[in-house]
Amino acid sequence: MNISKVGVVGCGLMGSGIAEIAAKSGFEVKVREVNDDFLEAGQKRIRKSIDRAVDKEKLTAEDRDAAWARLSFTTKVADLADCDIVIEAIVEDLDMKNALFGELDGLCGESTIFASNTSSLTITDMAAHARADRFVGLHFFNPVPVMKLVEVVRTIATSDETYDRAFEFSKALGKVPIAAKDNSGFVVNLLLVPYMLDAIRQLERGVASIEDIDTGMALGCGYPMGPFTLCDFVGIDTLYKISEIMFDEYREERYAPPPLLKRIVAMGRYGRKTGQGFYDWSGEKPVPLPV
Ligand code: CAA
Numbered sequence: 690m691n692i693s694k695v696g697v698v699g700c701g702l703m704g705s706g707i708a709e710i711a712a713k714s715g716f717e718v719k720v721r722e723v724n725d726d727f728l729e730a731g732q733k734r735i736r737k738s739i740d741r742a743v744d745k746e747k748l749t750a751e752d753r754d755a756a757w758a759r760l761s762f763t764t765k766v767a768d769l770a771d772c773d774i775v776i777e778a779i780v781e782d783l784d785m786k787n788a789l790f791g792e793l794d795g796l797c798g799e800s801t802i803f804a805s806n807t808s809s810l811t812i813t814d815m816a817a818h819a820r821a822d823r824f825v826g827l828h829f830f831n832p833v834p835v836m837k838l839v840e841v842v843r844t845i846a847t848s849d850e851t852y853d854r855a856f857e858f859s860k861a862l863g864k865v866p867i868a869a870k871d872n873s874g875f876v877v878n879l880l881l882v883p884y885m886l887d888a889i890r891q892l893e894r895g896v897a898s899i900e901d902i903d904t905g906m907a908l909g910c911g912y913p914m915g916p917f918t919l920c921d922f923v924g925i926d927t928l929y930k931i932s933e934i935m936f937d938e939y940r941e942e943r944y945a946p947p948p949l950l951k952r953i954v955a956m957g958r959y960g961r962k963t964g965q966g967f968y969d970w971s972g973e974k975p976v977p978l979p980v
């Protein structure tokens with residue numbers, strides 16, 4: 690597959706997980722963030738996660754140290770110029786993603802693959818502006834070190850060679866790749882996003898409390914976490930952006946952002962990553978917040 694150096698752009702929830710698994714899988718990984726503060730926060734997130742893997746005896750201390758040594762961190766896009774693949778995991782905003790890929794296009798070598806981890810944008814909307822034949826979607830799931838799936842997405846312009854390299858790369862990361870068409874939401878989010886939005890609509894209708902809806906879906910259906918815990922886990926700001934993008938694409942009510950979602954974003958309650966969303970995450974146990 691001719692991939693040894695991996696660039697990861699964005700070191701938030703997803704970028705940190707992608708960088709971690711790539712380093713653990715033996716790749717040299719360069720991580721780019723917008724400034725030193727975000728870079729340090731991302732670095733800490735990766736360190737905490739791999740230390741936890743050692744504590745849980747899933748990784749030896751030697752393998753942790755070797756993985757850590759394969760990671761480097763930068764705020765300069767130019768430092769990714771020699772990467773064989775660059776995986777973008779920045780905020781869900783088309784203009785920002787296109788500005789980034791435009792800059793990378795002028796810096797990276799001809800054979801570098803561009804990949805986006807977008808949840809809801811189409812790959813075409815990015816690939817149309819930068820090396821379309823060498824552009825794929827690589828959609829990972831949160832938490833990246835745990836979830837086995839990667840959706841590998843091709844557009845009508847993706848070359849077979851690029852697609853095969855990206856597919857093999859996903860396997861080399863220890864993931865199970867599935868082939869997905871380039872439609873907004875690919876496979877999983879087409880089904881998962883309406884489910885999360887529906888839970889918010891049921892809450893708006895007063896069907897039951899946050900906790901009881903979560904308990905209902907966890908204990909009644911065996912889901913690992915209820916929908917509001919999941920919303921907080923994904924990020925309320927990210928879910929809102931996903932919903933807007935999917936609604937804009939399909940114009941179907943099931944993707945429309947419920948007003949309550951918008952209100953919670955407006956209050957800056959972005960979920961677990963900021964300490965508050967549907968729940969307050971600051972204590973030992975999550976406590977439901979007023980909605
Ligand atoms: N990083 C690394 N490992 C983690 C982790 C993290 N952030 N969180 C949990 N783990 C590991 C733990 O170490 C543990 O491993 P062991 O069993 O080997 O010890 C295992 O995962 C289970 O963790 P816990 O016992 O702490 O907690 P849990 O049993 O509640 O599981 C969970 C946590 C794996 C997150 C589980 O609740 C789950 O699967 N939730 C659903 C996640 C989901 O649906 N993700 C998809 C989100 S949507 C998306 O990603 C797409 C999009 O575009 C928005």
Ligand code: NAD
Nearest residue numbers: 699701702703721722723727778779780781807808831923
């Ligand atoms: P996040 O808010 O946790 O992190 C985004 C990071 O990107 C921030 O740290 C920000 O500083 C950084 N960033 C913004 N612009 C940048 C730039 N030009 N260069 C470098 N870094 C930049 O978001 P996230 O949850 O990690 O989501 C990232 C992407 O992954 C989004 O496209 C999202 O839709 C997708 N995604 C999210 C999930 C999820 O469950 N959260 C799952 C799958 C895919």
